Amino acid sequence: MSEKLPLATLIELAQTKTDDATRRLGQLQNAQTSASAKLEMLVQYRQEYLAQFNGQMQGGLPASQVRNFQNFIGTLDSAIEQQRALTLQADTRLGQGRTDWQSSKRRLISFGTLADRVRQFELGVANKKEQRESDERSARQFFLRSTALTD
Numbered sequence: 001m002s003e004k005l006p007l008a009t010l011i012e013l014a015q016t017k018t019d020d021a022t023r024r025l026g027q028l029q030n031a032q033t034s035a036s037a038k039l040e041m042l043v044q045y046r047q048e049y050l051a052q053f054n055g056q057m058q059g060g061l062p063a064s065q066v067r068n069f070q071n072f073i074g075t076l077d078s079a080i081e082q083q084r085a086l087t088l089q090a091d092t093r094l095g096q097g098r099t100d101w102q103s104s105k106r107r108l109i110s111f112g113t114l115a116d117r118v119r120q121f122e123l124g125v126a127n128k129k130e131q132r133e134s135d136e137r138s139a140r141q142f143f144l145r146s147t148a149l150t151d
Helices: 007-059 063-150
Strands: none
Touching (some): 007 063
């Protein structure tokens, strides 16, 4: 046996879910921004280090320093690739978080629209009832007047 939840409860639940999705989206946005910033920093550091090395190469460097440089650039390139992968994952998670938030928001809006329709319907029913009661009073008064005139 399924129990129906009142519309107000459904709206509250949808609002809570939307709020949670909004918070998560903010966290995902921060994570993506952080991952992108780290990637940009690594790439910039590599460029600066390469420029510095090229400047030193002009004056001539011993082979051991060239090997050290090559090893360091290799390590830096690995870190850049790892960070690119993390940034791509963060982008993917952010896209999914955005989709989840949009879905939650649409659901909340749908419940709000449904609640508005229910209110409009109930208002219409109340107006019809009031009109019917008013018509009945008028008809009674008319009947009472017409019977009073014939007496």
